[in-house]
Amino acid sequence: MAYWKRLEVYNKILDQGLMPLAYHPDIAVMKELVNAVVKGGSNLFEFTNRGDGAHKVFEELVPHCRERYPELVLGVGSVIDPGTGALYISLGADFIVGSIYNQDLGKICNRRKIAYIPGCGSATEISSAEESGVEIVKVFPGGAVGGPKFVKSILGPTPWSLIMPTGGVTAERENVESWFNAGVAAVGMGSAIFRKEWVAAADYGKISDITRAVLSWIKELK
Numbered sequence: 001m002a003y004w005k006r007l008e009v010y011n012k013i014l015d016q017g018l019m020p021l022a023y024h025p026d027i028a029v030m031k032e033l034v035n036a037v038v039k040g041g042s043n044l045f046e047f048t049n050r051g052d053g054a055h056k057v058f059e060e061l062v063p064h065c066r067e068r069y070p071e072l073v074l075g076v077g078s079v080i081d082p083g084t085g086a087l088y089i090s091l092g093a094d095f096i097v098g099s100i101y102n103q104d105l106g107k108i109c110n111r112r113k114i115a116y117i118p119g120c121g122s123a124t125e126i127s128s129a130e131e132s133g134v135e136i137v138k139v140f141p142g143g144a145v146g147g148p149k150f151v152k153s154i155l156g157p158t159p160w161s162l163i164m165p166t167g168g169v170t171a172e173r174e175n176v177e178s179w180f181n182a183g184v185a186a187v188g189m190g191s192a193i194f195r196k197e198w199v200a201a202a203d204y205g206k207i208s209d210i211t212r213a214v215l216s217w218i219k220e221l222k
Contacts, residue, residue: 002114003066004073004094009115010135012044012073017180017218019164019188020211021046021077021097024199025053027060033194034061036204038069040211046077046097046188055087062092075115077188082108089114097188099140101129117164121145123154126161136162136185143168148182155183164188171210173217180221189214 004012013019020037022045024030034045045065047058058076065074075095076088082104085096089112096109101118109116110133119140120126126137139145139154142165146153151163166188169179179187193214198206 001092002089002094002112003092006095006113006115009073009075009095013115013136013164013186014162016042016044016215017186017222018042018211018214019044019046019097019166019186020193021048021166021188021190022194023048023050023054023057025051025057027057029199029202030057030061031064032202032204033199033207034065034069034072034074036207037193037211038072040208041215042211043071044073044075046075046095047093048190049076049078049084049088055091058088058093059091066092079105081105085109097138099138101125101134103128103132106132106134119166123158126154126163127158130161136164138188139163139165141167142179148178148184151179151182151184159183166190171214176214176217177221180218187218 020042022033065072073094076093077097079085079096079098080100085105085108095115097117099119101120106116117136117138118129119138162185164186169187169189171192
């Protein structure tokens with residue numbers, strides 16, 4: 001069962017403006033990745049559903065986070081079907097993120113009052129998701145569909161849309177600034193924060209540092 005209410009989740013995302021996201025098959029490493037971004041000031045974490053048995057890692061991660069990080073909102077990304085969504089909701093996901101928009105998955109999330117953030121890549125997909133009650137839309141892949149220019153173009157005719165791009169967002173001030181100047185509500189970052197070489201070397205301090213830096217930029221920009 002989710003720990004946070006849906007409205008609380010949305011408000012946390014809008015307030016923080018950054019969604020760190022990562023996956024590692026080793027639960028010990030996964031705990032360190034969460035710890036690193038929490039130390040960097042993040043109260044959000046998106047566990048990426050990737051690889052066989054990923055749900056088993058998440059199942060161990062949930063009680064660990066609930067005990068150690070009571071302010072953390074913990075959700076799951078890369079969920080594209082209702083069955084997988086129901087599994088993660090039963091394990092305690094606070095929100096569900098998809099790389100695509102699946103209406104049936106949205107219905108399951110709505111039934112349980114779970115925040116659903118689907119991936120959309122066109123004006124029609126965004127509008128269809130919003131029509132079904134989606135509050136925040138994940139534009140994916142953000143860089144490939146047009147980057148900040150795409151976001152600005154969407155917000156012209158539909159300024160009420162709340163957009164969180166993932167893919168094409170880098171941990172550089174100029175890049176982050178371009179997205180927020182275009183009008184995004186938040187940004188998702190995976191490999192830009194959890195760099196392979198840092199994870200491989202267990203250099204978690206650098207992950208904390210870059211998280212802290214990105215959050216400070218966003219705070220200034222907002």
